[in-house]
Amino acid sequence: MSDFEPTIVAFFCNWCTFTAADLAGTSRLAYPPNIRIIRVMCTGMVDPKYVIKALLEGADGVLVSGCNPGDCHYINGNFKARRRIKLLKEIIEQFGFEPQRLRLTWIGASDGIRFSEIMREMTDQIKRLGPSAARLKMVI
Amino acid sequence: MAKTARIEVKDQDLLGALRSFLKTVLNREEISAVLAPWRLPMKNRVMPTLIMDPQQLDQADPLAPAFAINSARVLSRLTRKPVGGQVAAVMRPCEIRAFVELVKLKQGRTEDLVIIGLDCLGAYSNRDYFRWATDPPEASTQKFSRAVLTGAGAAMDGVDLAPACKACEAPTAEGADIAIGLFGVDTAKELFVQARTGKGESLLGKLGLAETSEPSARPRALEQLMAGRIAYRDAMFEQTRAATETAEKLSAYLADCINCYNCRVACPVCYCRECVFVTDVFDHEPSQYLRWAEHRGAVKLPTDTLFYHLTRLAHMSTACVGCGQCSNACPNGIPLMELFRSVAHRTQAAFGYLAGRRLDEKPPLTEFRENEFPEVVGIGEGKTAA
Numbered sequence: 062m063s064d065f066e067p068t069i070v071a072f073f074c075n076w077c078t079f080t081a082a083d084l085a086g087t088s089r090l091a092y093p094p095n096i097r098i099i100r101v102m103c104t105g106m107v108d109p110k111y112v113i114k115a116l117l118e119g120a121d122g123v124l125v126s127g128c129n130p131g132d133c134h135y136i137n138g139n140f141k142a143r144r145r146i147k148l149l150k151e152i153i154e155q156f157g158f159e160p161q162r163l164r165l166t167w168i169g170a171s172d173g174i175r176f177s178e179i180m181r182e183m184t185d186q187i188k189r190l191g192p193s194a195a196r197l198k199m200v201i
Numbered sequence: 202m203a204k205t206a207r208i209e210v211k212d213q214d215l216l217g218a219l220r221s222f223l224k225t226v227l228n229r230e231e232i233s234a235v236l237a238p239w240r241l242p243m244k245n246r247v248m249p250t251l252i253m254d255p256q257q258l259d260q261a262d263p264l265a266p267a268f269a270i271n272s273a274r275v276l277s278r279l280t281r282k283p284v285g286g287q288v289a290a291v292m293r294p295c296e297i298r299a300f301v302e303l304v305k306l307k308q309g310r311t312e313d314l315v316i317i318g319l320d321c322l323g324a325y326s327n328r329d330y331f332r333w334a335t336d337p338p339e340a341s342t343q344k345f346s347r348a349v350l351t352g353a354g355a356a357m358d359g360v361d362l363a364p365a366c367k368a369c370e371a372p373t374a375e376g377a378d379i380a381i382g383l384f385g386v387d388t389a390k391e392l393f394v395q396a397r398t399g400k401g402e403s404l405l406g407k408l409g410l411a412e413t414s415e416p417s418a419r420p421r422a423l424e425q426l427m428a429g430r431i432a433y434r435d436a437m438f439e440q441t442r443a444a445t446e447t448a449e450k451l452s453a454y455l456a457d458c459i460n461c462y463n464c465r466v467a468c469p470v471c472y473c474r475e476c477v478f479v480t481d482v483f484d485h486e487p488s489q490y491l492r493w494a495e496h497r498g499a500v501k502l503p504t505d506t507l508f509y510h511l512t513r514l515a516h517m518s519t520a521c522v523g524c525g526q527c528s529n530a531c532p533n534g535i536p537l538m539e540l541f542r543s544v545a546h547r548t549q550a551a552f553g554y555l556a557g558r559r560l561d562e563k564p565p566l567t568e569f570r571e572n573e574f575p576e577v578v579g580i581g582e583g584k585t586a587a
Contacts, residue, residue, distance in 0.1 A: 109515035110508070114508055117508055141569055146577050148515060148551070155446070156451045164580055166578065198447075201456065
């Protein structure tokens, strides 16, 4: 599976992780091109159905990333996101999606280096898992 | 210790005893109406009905194995604003639990309401009930309740309890103001009444029933009933999980789905006033279908079948009370209750939540704590890095 290039759909909050991605870019830090970024204002607005849709469409991984605890621009959106991710993991695991395919991280705006590291880690991990079952088999 | 009393049963007429109890309730000045399962005059069917004329209570039938609709839905409509009087609602335990969930979502109120709950004898699926219910209606209910309460079981004439009822481990009316006990009670002679709230206690105190204590056989009878139900339920979970353990298997499980959304309409806790799946969010550009077909080689229409069911699970699984109306409503006989309950059991456990248990427990996704679920944050396998 060494030539497998996963597709990872990433929902980044405008204020922290997306800013960190920007910082990584302006600092010329490389990270894998497997990450497909969707900027949202807050991880608290990531509706569970965005994640479900991504997985059913054949995304090999979904990453939701926002501000560190206490740093949320909207006070507690990241804590609400954490409950939704918990809920989603419980649901998707029952249908054979490995829990590692859905991740939540907190990356602050100044953490450009950490950002590129985490993108590499996530990509490596999904590469090890292989393609998602929803990519290989027809889902209705 | 909550107040307990007994309703006398004459000539083994269980329904008669319940009806005269409901009449006593309706005759109270403070009670304006009774909402109860009621026999329609034109056909042997039982529907939730709002009754103000005490004479009409002669057609009330809370014991019939008919469960066409979860009455939490109608009670939600009835109580969304002050109704202008107090209503006594006779409900099944799963209906009470669903109503509790709706009240938490501000889609119903418990003011102006006294909930009278009965030990639930279970119900047949709609299809089975329609087949089974014959005239005279009176006799069919008596036959059913006697069979269940004597331990002969609900299976008769080629029909049996709906799977939701067979798997129900909560058949007593925990959330009621006044709960009427049947299991482990000598129902040939009496019914066991228990006030579970202050409201229930104050009403029960005015009904002039003889006080009594819990029948000694009741705890044991309930324990036995639960053990059987839990065994059935756990086997059902196991079977459903095996049948849906991959996206491909889940697709096969739901292959007969025609996206009619009846399960969502029948679900008492599918709370969105307008479901996103019927909004223009899903009016895709016609060319989009071509792109999907191109991407995958083929796309089944209507699209988004799994997407719908998984989204519904994300919405309602933490509120699922296991009433089984989803299965009842499915035109193609998909065992939806089995699927939804299996997932709900797990998601509710994840948040230490039990749908409909208590009014003061907030729905899991309406709150959060600052330090919780460290295991879902971070990338490293096994690591819980912040």
